[in-house]
Amino acid sequence: MRVLVTGGAGFIGSNLVDRLLADGHEVDVVDDLSSGDADNLSGAVASDRFRLHVMNVLDPGLPALMAERQPEVVCHLAAQISVRKSVADPVHDARVNVEGTASVLVAAREGRARKVVFASSVAVYGRPATIPVPGDAPTDPRSPYAASKLSGETYLAAFRALHGIEYTTLVLSNVYGPRQSPEGEAGVVSIFTDALLNGTPTVVYGDGSQTRDYIYVDDVVDGFVRACGQLGDGRRFNLGTGIQTTDRRLHSLIADAAGAPDKPGFAPPRLGDLPAMAVDPVPAHEGLGWQPRVDLSTGLKNTVEWTASRRRK
Numbered sequence: 001m002r003v004l005v006t007g008g009a010g011f012i013g014s015n016l017v018d019r020l021l022a023d024g025h026e027v028d029v030v031d032d033l034s035s036g037d038a039d040n041l042s043g044a045v046a047s048d049r050f051r052l053h054v055m056n057v058l059d060p061g062l063p064a065l066m067a068e069r070q071p072e073v074v075c076h077l078a079a080q081i082s083v084r085k086s087v088a089d090p091v092h093d094a095r096v097n098v099e100g101t102a103s104v105l106v107a108a109r110e111g112r113a114r115k116v117v118f119a120s121s122v123a124v125y126g127r128p129a130t131i132p133v134p135g136d137a138p139t140d141p142r143s144p145y146a147a148s149k150l151s152g153e154t155y156l157a158a159f160r161a162l163h164g165i166e167y168t169t170l171v172l173s174n175v176y177g178p179r180q181s182p183e184g185e186a187g188v189v190s191i192f193t194d195a196l197l198n199g200t201p202t203v204v205y206g207d208g209s210q211t212r213d214y215i216y217v218d219d220v221v222d223g224f225v226r227a228c229g230q231l232g233d234g235r236r237f238n239l240g241t242g243i244q245t246t247d248r249r250l251h252s253l254i255a256d257a258a259g260a261p262d263k264p265g266f267a268p269p270r271l272g273d274l275p276a277m278a279v280d281p282v283p284a285h286e287g288l289g290w291q292p293r294v295d296l297s298t299g300l301k302n303t304v305e306w307t308a309s310r311r312r313k
């Protein structure tokens with residue numbers, strides 16, 4: 001099958017591209033390289049089943065490109081990914097994440113794509129009443145980023161109703177692994193990893209008891225691959241482990257993997273930080289046959305090894 005991946009030069013997108021190529025698919029990437037890196041695709045470019053289109057998803061040429069390439073499935077990952085930047089410049093966030101998603105849907109219709117798989121975020125749940133957050137929990141966006149991701153979800157529903165484009169929404173928890181940037185929702189993993197490998201100080205905000213649900217990138221990629229293969233019925237699935245990991249424990253695990261002292265500094269909690277988060281992955285198991293396979297200490301070891309190997313180059 002031919003799959004077009006928007007944001008395919010980024011952290012999750014490029015890992016997805018590698019997996020799709022390894023599975024024998026044809027892959028087109030649309031990415032403006034604003035936060036992604038062509039180096040992430042250095043393995044993919046060797047394949048004659050791969051094409052990179054350096055293009056903004058807002059480019060008026062996108063529908064013509066999709067009409068020419070006719071992907072069966074579009075995985076839409078291109079986005080402004082930083083909550084902090086969305087607060088500083090909500091209009092830019094909306095342009096990329098809301099207008100950009102509308103633009104991708106128009107183009108997907110033009111290219112007669114069978115379905116769109118969309119990367120949403122647990123940010124849409126705001127401060128959830130129940131943890132792990134069930135898939136049908138009420139949404140409560142508390143940042144422009146959360147609002148723009150939720151808006152993307154509603155555009156998918158509108159295009160399905162209007163034009164019959166199928167979709168699956170994957171609500172990603174805190175994704176970590178090789179190629180991640182410090183800006184994303186599990187940015188703390190790359191910040192701790194860099195500092196602990198460099199021997200520079202690390203800071204935990206608050207008393208270290210804040211929790212997040214860390215999911216390894218290969219597991220997330222597997223969720224996308226499963227969603228690509230399904231017919232799609234406008235469903236949304238949480239992709240997370242359901243397990244809460246405290247900041248303090250995360251620091252210990254990364255220090256252990258990096259062979260560094262486990263001695264973070266502590267600073268006052270940051271305004272607006274969520275005290276706890278984890279999502280219920282059971283519906284994804286039932287609906288996609290998906291479940292997380294990589295435990296946190298193995299995933300963190302892989303991430304530290306990848307970061308250390310990059311430095312040796």
Ligand SMILES: NC(=O)c1ccc[n+]([C@@H]2O[C@H](COP(=O)([O-])OP(=O)(O)OC[C@H]3O[C@@H](n4cnc5c(N)ncnc54)[C@H](O)[C@@H]3O)[C@@H](O)[C@H]2O)c1
Pocket residue numbers: 006007008009010011012013030031032033034035036037055056057058076077078079080081096100119120121122171172173174175176181184185186
């Ligand atoms: N990393 C996480 O923990 C996490 C959690 C929840 C949701 N997500 C979502 O997953 C997706 C991928 O995130 P990531 O962590 O790989 O981020 P990333 O920044 O590494 O990837 C995003 C990619 O989109 C590209 N891009 C940005 N704006 C574009 C535009 N206007 N036109 C074309 N390309 C554009 C960037 O160059 C980059 O390659 C995003 O939609 C993000 O919101 C990520």
